[in-house]
Amino acid sequence: MAEPVVGIVMGSESDAEVMRGAADVLKNFDVPYEVTVSSAHRTLDRTLEYARSAGKRGLKLIIAGAGGAAHLPGVLAAATSLPVIGVPIDSSPLKGIDALLSIAQMPSGVPVATMSVGTAGAKNAAYFALRVLAAHDSDLKTKLEADQARTAGEVEAADKRVKKSSE
Amino acid sequence: MAEPVVGIVMGSESDAEVMRGAADVLKNFDVPYEVTVSSAHRTLDRTLEYARSAGKRGLKLIIAGAGGAAHLPGVLAAATSLPVIGVPIDSSPLKGIDALLSIAQMPSGVPVATMSVGTAGAKNAAYFALRVLAAHDSDLKTKLEADQARTAGEVEAADKRVKKSSE
């Protein structure tokens, strides 16, 4: 695979299943990515080193998923000038409202692009990255629009199934 | 000013004061932008026309602010393949938690990059746009990093003032 342009980071191995949603979308679009486990708290230096070297290593965006206090996306955003996309994960007993607020409520000057809680958010982080990358990649833009058409087709197929089963 | 590359959209005139936070940041960085009032509900066609023509007119990103049910960012994201950044505005009696959830919880395939609630979020929407644009604009990248240094300097100046007043 080519050099990764998107970095997917998660704070804990237990986030891997949710974050696979982001990886799967990027793979479908042949966008090279890398996956990293690094904690904002337990391996802070490694996380900062990751963020600081990300641009030089060719990454264009970072997707970071975290649950609970969920500081990972914000810490990454403080240590890079790349766009950082945050995915709140519903892994604590508070079911993700903690992660959502911890990621979304960043102070002025250090933005994190917050997605929805859980797997839908992980997928959308990848879709958002695709939108950013498509601005300078007309092939990707074409694929993205084809995918929107495909998704619309899926809704229409679902429509037929639901209509049938509700007759 | 040059042709706008960022579109700032809000659903109601009453959102203008908060959204000025986004405009001011873009102005500081000499990034051309346009400001539009268009409602997801009251002028839906105009909103869709705006979203659909946005790419052709040269916009690279859309920043959309809304309060309450706050459908504007999501509706724009459904009608364009440009990246859409959403700013939840605390204009309803529920103080922005409604807008935050309505913007953040988008379904898979139609991402909105949610910022923090209120003025800090409006500013961060612009800062996030700058990060995206800086990937292909080395001058902007330099300015952005200079601004981060300037902001750090402001924190240090605040540190001196607070230290002094607490002696």
Added chain:
Amino acid sequence: MAEPVVGIVMGSESDAEVMRGAADVLKNFDVPYEVTVSSAHRTLDRTLEYARSAGKRGLKLIIAGAGGAAHLPGVLAAATSLPVIGVPIDSSPLKGIDALLSIAQMPSGVPVATMSVGTAGAKNAAYFALRVLAAHDSDLKTKLEADQARTAGEVEAADKRVKKSSE
């Protein structure tokens, strides 16, 4: 069956089980309805076309169920002058509070009649539609009042069972 007078719309096939609650109630009252899957985001044009043609096709009310950001009822309400009834679905990790706020907090001028979260809400959407339709349909009014009596009877039967089991 006669031409449908109520349109039941949902954004995703996964909402079908909850929304069956609405269909079952309408069926019990012999009110003709149609079921449609159409997304506010993934098939926006189709959704708008549905809303715009709804009145001409003879629909009197639209019932729309959605989870998460739950923009479907609001987008429909923006594109028709028919009454739109919204059902918040608890399909996201936040368990429906997101959908409830996203549907209820509509801005002035574009109302959505919000029901309770989940299956009870889907049933009530149909019961609310029956109340609206009964204003000009005395047979339906009679049936509706008979159903209220029947429901009251069920509560009384439950009372007997619970009394018995708690002796």
Added chain:
Amino acid sequence: MAEPVVGIVMGSESDAEVMRGAADVLKNFDVPYEVTVSSAHRTLDRTLEYARSAGKRGLKLIIAGAGGAAHLPGVLAAATSLPVIGVPIDSSPLKGIDALLSIAQMPSGVPVATMSVGTAGAKNAAYFALRVLAAHDSDLKTKLEADQARTAGEVEAADKRVKKSSE
């Protein structure tokens, strides 16, 4: 004025300012209405008598506003088969989230059409009533659609003002 077709009910005199939002909209559309203060708790019999006689007195819909535990809309809905529209009022220290849940979360069989919290909700209760009434009143339907055009015009005028002030 002609016989009222919409009843606006509130539990307390302190709700009058918010509920005036509903009255003003109905007045603009020449829809005759009546205003009543009656409490679900302090004047329960009078409230029930109101609900039970509403249909016979010619009312087609009831709009009920309440704060806190906000039982008024639900109690009215239990005592009439007319459609009842509920407006949550942010009068308690909990700022309306209590009223929103108390009105929206009605059990199956006794629906209340919940609007947004506060003044926007009061106005929308009237707009929703207009949509219901317009189904059998083509003049009203015409007015309603003209009003939607007027509102769209207001958004466009706001757009001009905001564009101008942000130059």
Added chain:
Amino acid sequence: MAEPVVGIVMGSESDAEVMRGAADVLKNFDVPYEVTVSSAHRTLDRTLEYARSAGKRGLKLIIAGAGGAAHLPGVLAAATSLPVIGVPIDSSPLKGIDALLSIAQMPSGVPVATMSVGTAGAKNAAYFALRVLAAHDSDLKTKLEADQARTAGEVEAADKRVKKSSE
């Protein structure tokens, strides 16, 4: 059994399992009670008749459990001058926060004594009733204090078990 002095009311048969918590406590203390299913909405008249006749029939307190919009305790309190104790039940997708607010946030003049959500609340409703009744029943007071001693003993036994298992 003697004539009931406490009435346990619930809005739905599905609340019976939670409300058995109240019945079991009263039974342990030989306080006669009756159990009734009656809905604030579906059998409103029966519910009001229950409340109005409660004092004459010898009841000293009413315990009412409900979920969702949970109007039952408040409606009973409006129709009797007996003390009413409310138990919020976590039966809706919102897990009881809706019922808690709907029961607790009663307006001035019509109090409901709100207990904790779910089974603990049902038991506490009975314990609270016992405290009220014990004021004029010295035997009951003695039993209640003996029960407090017994409960304290249980905590001490638990202490021994936990200490042992954590050695």
Added chain:
Amino acid sequence: MAEPVVGIVMGSESDAEVMRGAADVLKNFDVPYEVTVSSAHRTLDRTLEYARSAGKRGLKLIIAGAGGAAHLPGVLAAATSLPVIGVPIDSSPLKGIDALLSIAQMPSGVPVATMSVGTAGAKNAAYFALRVLAAHDSDLKTKLEADQARTAGEVEAADKRVKKSSE
């Protein structure tokens, strides 16, 4: 005044304004009461002494108001077998939802009768105490029912005023 039968306790002088709501209601009904400031944390021993001696000193009920973590009602309930009524006060930045949960969510065996947040709750604490006391005081019962009639009359007077002002 006669010996107090109701004890009003608050954790802090800043709660006095809200708790005056309880005192005023009791005064209107000529029910003798006493007012005490005693903290669950800062004067724990004094608080426990208060609770333990309350019954012997002739108190029949305790009303306790507190904000934030709001442990006062629960601690009193643990140290007396009298009925304890809790009033959540909206004095912290979280506006009373903290106090409501801290008071309502008591564990099985140690009930606190929770009222609504703020002044309405303080008044209702007194009204609830009146209902308890009226069971053995037919004069009080008569007064309480007269007051309910008076309150109903106030609602009717409000109805006239609002009707007039909305003509």
Added chain:
Amino acid sequence: MAEPVVGIVMGSESDAEVMRGAADVLKNFDVPYEVTVSSAHRTLDRTLEYARSAGKRGLKLIIAGAGGAAHLPGVLAAATSLPVIGVPIDSSPLKGIDALLSIAQMPSGVPVATMSVGTAGAKNAAYFALRVLAAHDSDLKTKLEADQARTAGEVEAADKRVKKSSE
């Protein structure tokens, strides 16, 4: 084992599984501790006696876990001048948000160090105690820093596993 320096207290046997998280961490670091079940409400005197004698018996810190109204940590903090660490337990239907607010929102002068909800919080209570104890125990400080290195190593091992499985 040496005399305990940390006391782990819980209000109920059902909290033992969560609180074992605290015990396990202390055991790993050879810090002697004791485990006690004592309720803030059901065995208040015993709880107070525990708190009052804690310092004299050699305890340096108290860790207290509780769910629901969760008064235990605050009551202990009121009766000792030792540092008290509180662990909110998600045992009620409200899933720990009640315990979190009840523990965190203590009034000025009586602090409780609140940890995260559930097992992570129990472990962190122990880790926080270790940080306090390490200030005067250089061996413990060394162990604690070695543990941080070990944890970092675990994250790196997880990184390798996740990278491998996502190839």
Added chain:
Amino acid sequence: MAEPVVGIVMGSESDAEVMRGAADVLKNFDVPYEVTVSSAHRTLDRTLEYARSAGKRGLKLIIAGAGGAAHLPGVLAAATSLPVIGVPIDSSPLKGIDALLSIAQMPSGVPVATMSVGTAGAKNAAYFALRVLAAHDSDLKTKLEADQARTAGEVEAADKRVKKSSE
């Protein structure tokens, strides 16, 4: 003043008023402290340098206040093995619930001792630090116990004033 043993850190100058609550308490007890403004995001390196050198410079505890996403306490805790006490500040439109969750919900291994929201929390952060320091400082312990007696005296004085004004 002697070398500081407590470091008070805040992310922004606007937090200074709230955090003065901590400084004032420490000053009253003659515990030397230092005040620093340093942001987890805008001056991350400086913040980390602060945390890493804190122990060597003689600090025994760090008190950190922050609003919104409130990462400051957690980032400090990740970079030091000193105990870190976090104060959630209600500076965002969400009124501190965001900061409370962002500070409290730290993952296992990196504890932050969370205090209540706002000024009470800032004061309690200092009181908690005093409890920790008093373990090895018998003079401080004596002062702390004297202060508890003084505070109790204040409550008793308040009791007299409130009793008087309510006569």
